[in-house]
Amino acid sequence: MALDITRNGIVLRRDGGAVTINRPGLNGGPGSQIEVSDALADRYRLATGDIVEGCTEPIQEGRAATVSSDECMEDAYDEEERDEPQSIHGSSVTLWLVTRVVPTEKLVGITRINGLAVEEACDRPSPRRKRSQSERASPERLAPLSVGPHDTTGRMLDFAAPLGLGYAGYIAGPHGAGLSRTLRAVVSGVSSHAPDCVTIVLLLRARSEELTDWRRRFPNVDVVVCPAPQDGSTPEQTLQMADLVLEAACRQTELGRHVLIAIDSLTALWGAMLEFESADAQANADHARARQRIREVVQRAGNFSGEAPLGANLGGSLTIIGTMWQQSIDEDAEDERELHPHLRLIEHILHETSWRVSLSPYLAESRLYPAIETTRCFSRDEERLLSPEMFEQLREARTALSSLSARDRYNRLMDTIDATNDNTAMIRALATKERPLERQYHMLFSALPEEIDQHIAD
Helix, strand or coil: CCCCHHHHCEEEECCCCCEEEEECCECECCCEEEEECHHHHHHCCCCCCCEEEEEEEECCCCCCCEEEHHHHCCCCCCHHHHCCCCCCCCCCCCCCCCEEECCCEEEEEEEEECCEEHHHHCCCCCCCCCCCHHHCECCCCECCCCCCCCCHHHHHHHHHCCCECCCEEEEEECCCCCHHHHHHHHHHHHHHHCCCCEEEEEECCCCHHHHHHHHHHCCCCEEEECCCHHHCCCHHHHHHHHHHHHHHHHHHHCCCCEEEEEEECHHHHHHHHHHHCCCCCHHHHCCCCHHHHHHHHHHCCEECCCECCCCCECCCEEEEEEEEECCCCCHHHHHCCCCCHHHHHHHHHHHHCCEEEEECHHHHHCCCCCCECHHHCEECCHHHHCCHHHHHHHHHHHHHHHCCCHHHHHHHHHHHHHHCCCHHHHHHHHHHHCCCHHHHHHHHHHCCCHHHHHHHHC
16 A cells, blocks of 8 residues: 655644645655645644645745845844744754745645545544554564565565564664665565555655666556655755654554664664754764664554454554674774764663564675574564464574584575475475484474373383
């Protein structure tokens, strides 16, 4: 299911009461805004995060879509219109926009809200600004990532870290290790095995060829490009669009829908947060509010299909998976507080995540792809997601591989993938081949009748 965010835009309701629909730029940049009258916003109970489809008409033909801060200081704009930047949650900031998006259209009619006809949308739930931990349930729906016997990346991910809807997770590794490629495998698997899931790809500081590749591979997925500095945008504009996408995803879960947000990359999002506070140096980053802000992004994920405290079913789930740049840390640089602050990201979100995939620099340097280090991956609720028999066999297969070197482990796993058509057969082959002799004897005798077992014990 696609929401067509780039064409329709996302509602932003500011603290002062002004309502606009923000459309992301097709290939980045500040995007555009649609003005919404108070009467229309109140009539349809528009809230931040709603995705509105309707009819628009121009406000002032020929007026520029963006104006500079100097132009905003002219008499034609009063103090209200200069509009000091603010987040959608109303936190105060001190930076001024270099460019400011000016509405060039106004909304004159609404046909659909969040994919629902107007009649259905009138009964939609009110927005929830924050969900408590008691409203979350453990993920119970497995989302297989393999889309066929030759999908090596998907099969390795299913082996190393089964994914459940409602997870918050990351794919970490050095540049050139296949971060985006692995994230594409996640999107492909969820789109194939969970077609009811709303999938949103959020790109930050993506190159044009990367953007084109995402859209060609996933024509039915919403690919949203955040404004970037190379397009003349500010960190505040980047963060505002990212926040709006998160709000839109949360609104979809309130309708009982499952949502996946694939962020490429979390490092770029973290970098925009640091730039927003002028905290590019480690000494400043250690005290920046960005540390909590990036945690709040990850904490939005969860499975809300369980029972609420008062018995209401909240429905839906939000899965957030992002890529993250990671490399070995220089101890001397860290002691002198000269470490690149981007490398500290994992410290802030590690305990907030329940799904982790690590890409090996050794495998990447050896040109062995997918460079997934299976012994360093993690899935918190895999025992709940898998059948008891499959879970036990998976543990045995991982144990059999853990004693091998990184290269031998990779080769053994790849050979078994090539020799089998699915992961069930692959896991059984690995578990059986390397099972210790005493374990085989135990399985043999446990299958004997009870009387023979007693006789052997005597």
